[in-house]
Amino acid sequence: MSDDSERGSTDDSGRIGGVSRRRFLAASSVSVAALSAGCTGGGDGGSGDSSNDASGGGGSSDDGGSTAGSAGDDVEDIVIYLTPGTPSDVRGRYEPLIRMIDGEIDTINAEAKVLGSYSAIRPALQSKQGEIGMDDITLLSAPDFFDVYGTSVTGGSAFYFSVMLTNEDSNIDERSDIEGKTMAFADRLSTSGSIFATYALQQADLDIGEAPQGQPNDFEGVWSNHDVALEKLGNGEADAATTWGGNGLPHIPEKYKSEFPQRVLDKSSFIETLDTEEPKFRPFWFSFPIPKQPVYARKNWDSPNKEKIGELLRNSDEELVKQYYPEDYNENELPFSTLQDTSIDDYQPIIERINAVGLELGEL
Structure with missing residues (x-):
């Protein structure tokens, strides 16, 4: 081996x-030139399926986070894009996280979606169809467009x-x-x-x-x-x-x-x-x-809920997340317990490999 x-x-x-827990901005540490290599598009990856039926309520509006009248005048629908994969499996792993956001922040109605490939996430966020993403490739493809909450931690790592x-x-x-x-x-x-x-x-x-x-x-x-x-x-x-x-x-x-x-x-x-x-x-x-996946929000999402989510994620721990386990949840699959303060420099080895294999993330 x-x-x-x-x-x-x-x-x-x-x-x-x-762990310290504080917000950092990816755009402040990465030059556009450093990210000129990346993905040209689409990938044929993932199951090709997209999901609209995750935990939480009713979908995002044209603004990717409008007030949801059915849940109360002060409740905002938000969409969180999970990493691509088999939708039912991915949603199952992240269900405690979505439940925690819904349960701990009473001004949010969170919905998780699984798109068919990584190349679909950035366009969805840029068109305000969602608010939050959880993968490094999308972040590295457009660092100026996102505010980063931190890097995911599970099992202390x-x-x-x-x-x-x-x-x-x-x-x-x-x-x-x-x-x-x-x-x-x-x-x-x-x-x-x-x-x-x-x-x-x-x-x-x-x-x-x-x-x-x-x-x-x-x-x-x-x-x-x-x-x-x-x-x-x-x-x-x-x-x-x-x-x-x-x-x-x-x-x-x-x-x-x-x-x-x-x-x-x-x-x-x-x-x-x-x-x-x-x-x-x-x-x-x-x-x-x-480095595990970063959690980030689109920079042009102007809502007090943006920082509420960041504060919750930075201060959560396994004990809190466990309160939101669904029945028969396999805790070995838990993808998130808290966030760790990090720097975009930690993702530099990923950027080097992106460049070496000739991907063009700027065209993602």
Whole structure:
């Protein structure tokens, strides 16, 4: 198994063997030039499905946050865009967060939506169809347009990992073994499920061609979402898959834990989920720690509820969030407990990889 041991390094080589809470503005720390590389559009990722039936009430108005008369004259409908994926699964993971916002702020009626791809989030926010987003790619594509509340923390960690998996009987032991084979990815704009993995394969001297925007030359790539990527690996439609640690670790048998890099053992908040789901896969690469998703609001959302939400999220903790668990909620899947103060500099390694693989976020 190869790994990516240097957090700020641009070299993704090697082998596995061995809070303050205050608001910051992304625009103040990032130049437009630094973000000139990014995504050209659409991705064919995600399920292609969009969701309108999440927790909370009745949808946003043309202004993306109008007063909801049915819920009371002072109650504002807001839309929160979650990370793309299988809508029912994503909504289920984030349900405690949406319930908490609804329950703790009586002037808000929150609705969560799951769009079909990352490329759909920024246009939706810029057209005032929603107020809040929770992914790094949208933020990095237009930092001047957003105010950032902070970086998500779960299990005491503000970091997560990208992981490459294969079947246990596979002859794939390192990234270079992907040559001539099929790799399943998440959304084309997924940091952990596409961008980091594509860059890591490039660093292993594989010709990535136009990936992740198009097809690589030295291997075949198929893009969908995190869940479908693992399904393709399990069904024999792919020889390997890449996903984020929280999605992949449950499929890794406990016996491989001794081969994990120490940074994964130290900073992953999903170690306890090892060996809890079928089918079973073998890991052969881990990234360095990636900052978890930022939570941000569009800058032109002029409402006192904007800061109310920020204050709530910065001061929440697991005990508060647990009060809003639905029945039979799997707390190992909790994607948020509080926010950590951060700097856009923490996302610089992501920007470097975006640039290296030739994405153009400014055209997202």
